[in-house]
Amino acid sequence: MTHTSGEFELIDWIRQRAGRGGANVAIGIGDDAAALSIGDDEELLVATDTLLEGVHFDRSTALPREIGRKAAAVNVSDLAAMAARPIAVVCGLTLTKGLAGEFVRELMAGMIQLAESQGASLVGGDVTSWDGPLAVNVTAVGVCPKGKAVRRSGAHPGDAILVTGPLGGSLGSGRHYWFQPRVTEALALVEAADVHAMIDLSDGLAADLGHVCDESGCGATLVAEGIPIHEDVGDADRLSHALGDGEDFELLFTVDPADAERLLADPPAGLTLFRVGETTDEPGLRIIDANGNSKPLDRLGWSHDL
C-alpha cells in the first residue's frame, strides 16, 4: 500500500525494536511478507482480532502500552485455546492522523513485549493513517503437533467442564488489558489429559460455552456453586457477572469425568482449575442454582431468578 514518510520512519523504529526474531523466523520485518519455518511434524495455527477505539479500549483512560499489549494478548489467547505455541505476530495498525509518535511507539512496545513474553516475534505489519479512530489488528501464528489442535467441536455429552480461573469484572477493573494468555496452561493441560474441546473466555462463560455446544452438537448444565467469581466483581449480581461479562481470557475445556477428577486432585504445574458443570445430550444451556433447581440459561449469562 502507499505510505507517508512518517509511516516509514515508524516502521524503521518498529523494525529495530522487534529485532531479528526467534528460531522460527526466516525473514522478519522489511520485506513484502515475513517467512516462518516450522517443524515437519507441526501444523500452523492462525488467529486474527481487531481492537477498536471506543469499543475494545478507551484511549482517554488506557495507556498506549496497554492497548498494544491487549491487541497481541487476545490473539495469543486464541492460539492457547487451540493448545498451540505462539511463534509470530503481524500487525495492521490504523492510526488517527496526528497521533503522537511516542504514543504509537509505546503501543507497539506493549505489543512486542507481550508477544515476546509468549515466545512470539513481531515479524511484519502494515501502518496506515486516517481521520478515523485508532484500530489495531493483530494476526497471531502458532504451531502445534499435526492434528493435535484442540477444537471447539470435540466435546462429548457427559464431559466435565472446567475453567482455569475466576470470572467476571474484567472490563470494570481494567484486567482485560493485563490478563495473562493461558499458553503455558494450555500446553500443560494437553500434556496431562485428553482435552476434548477448548475455548478462551472472551464473550463470557455462557456465550463461549454456547459456542462449544454448537460446534460439538451437545448441551451443557452449569452448577452455580462451582463457578469461580473473580474478586473484581462487586456485590450485586455476582453470578451474572461471572456468566456474562466476558474478556476473562481464561480457558474453558471439557474432559472425561475421570480425567477431571485427576486434574482437580493434582493440577499440572501452576494451574488453578474449577469444575463448573457438564455437557449433556440435550441441547441448550441450563444452570443449577444454589437450591439445586435446574433452569434455562440465556447465552448472555442471564437466567430468571438467579
Added chain:
Amino acid sequence: MTHTSGEFELIDWIRQRAGRGGANVAIGIGDDAAALSIGDDEELLVATDTLLEGVHFDRSTALPREIGRKAAAVNVSDLAAMAARPIAVVCGLTLTKGLAGEFVRELMAGMIQLAESQGASLVGGDVTSWDGPLAVNVTAVGVCPKGKAVRRSGAHPGDAILVTGPLGGSLGSGRHYWFQPRVTEALALVEAADVHAMIDLSDGLAADLGHVCDESGCGATLVAEGIPIHEDVGDADRLSHALGDGEDFELLFTVDPADAERLLADPPAGLTLFRVGETTDEPGLRIIDANGNSKPLDRLGWSHDL
C-alpha cells in the same frame, strides 16, 4: 472478542460461503484459530494490509465486491512478490454500524472469490463494528520451498531491472480494484531464472525501487524510454505518472543482465516483460531522459525537467 448477534449471523453466512477450504486447510472458520498444514520442504509466508475507507477505497463509488476483492488482492500481491503460492487468508472486518448486510456479504464474496482464484481459502477472521468508517484488514498466508522466498535485499550492482507490465494511472481508472496479482508470473519467473530481488509496485516505481535499493545496499538508474506507460495514463506528465502513481501491483525484479536478455527474448508463458534500468554501486536513484542525460530521481517519481 465480544460480538453482537448480527456479527454471529454474518460469520455463519461467511462460513457457509467459504466452505471447507483447500488441501492445506486442516481447520477452517468456526474455531479460535484456523489450522494449516504445509509440506516438509516448505516455509510459510505471511503478509498483512489494511484498506481504509476514504484512503484506499471510496465507498460512494466502489462496489462492495471491489473493496473486498482489493483487500485480498493487495495481500496476495505481497506473497507473489516473495514468489510464494497463496494458501489461505484471514480477515479482520471493521464495519460501520448500520451497514447493510447485503453490502457486507458482497464485500466478503469479492474477497473470497479473489482468494479462491489464486488458490487460497478464507479460513478465519474477526468481525467488529463501530461508529467509525469501514476498514478491511486481510492477512494472507502462502508457501514456498524452504529458503527460496525472493527478498527485496538480493539485488547486486549491475543487475538488470525488469517490470511485468505497464505502469501509472491505476487510481484514476479504478484499475487498483481489479488488478490481477502476479502469482502465476512470479512462480514462472523463479522457475525460469535466478531472480535476485523482487517487490510488488504498490508505492510506485520510484519508491518501490528505492525500497529494493535500501535493502540491497545499492542504487539504480532507470531509463525513461524503457519504462512502459499504461494506457490509463492521460496526456500530461505521462512519465511522472508511471514513476509515481503507485498501486499498479506489477512486479519489479532484478536479474543478471544475461538472464534479462534471455527472459526478454523468450518470456515464460504469459509474461510481458519490460527492462526499465539497472542497479548501480553508487547509492541513490537516477533516470536517463530521452536525450541521454542522467538526472537524480526523487522517490516520489519526480525529477526536474523530465
